[in-house]
Amino acid sequence: MKLQDKLNRVFRVPNLTRVRVVLGLAVAVVADGLQFLLAWLPFADQVIDVVVMMLTSWIVGFHWLLLPTFVVEFVPLLEDLPTWTACVIAVIALRGREQRAATPEKPVIEI
Numbered sequence: 154m155k156l157q158d159k160l161n162r163v164f165r166v167p168n169l170t171r172v173r174v175v176l177g178l179a180v181a182v183v184a185d186g187l188q189f190l191l192a193w194l195p196f197a198d199q200v201i202d203v204v205v206m207m208l209t210s211w212i213v214g215f216h217w218l219l220l221p222t223f224v225v226e227f228v229p230l231l232e233d234l235p236t237w238t239a240c241v242i243a244v245i246a247l248r249g250r251e252q253r254a255a256t257p258e259k260p261v262i263e264i
Contacts, residue, residue: 166214169248177213180205181241188226189233202226205237209244216244 167173184205191197206223222240226232 166248166251167212169213169245169252173212174245177209177241177245178238180208180212181237182235184237185235192233198226198232209237209241213241213244213248216247218244218247 184201188198188201191201202223206219209219218240222236225236
């Protein structure tokens with residue numbers, strides 16, 4: 154398999170379904186909660202961030218908004234904010250808007 158084909162598979166944008174939206178939000182909320190509860194462990198935040206980045210990219214597809222969120226999680230005090238939840242909500246809203254714009258509307262038949 155060519156490198157370009159592998160990259161296309163990694164960065165594909167899946168269709169948002171109700172299951173994908175719920176799973177994405179659940180992963181983000183659980184991650185933010187775990188980071189708040191496990192803040193006293195030395196590398197727990199970083200491990201959670203890497204896992205959440207991979208899971209979120211797999212569930213709702215990779216989006217450029219995920220990268221700043223991943224970096225912000227390494228900044229002290231900002232890491233306590235629910236950044237993953239906010240980012241996933243933003244990505245879902247943007248993807249939903251893109252998908253609605255891509256699907257043609259049904260013609261209205263006036264009688």
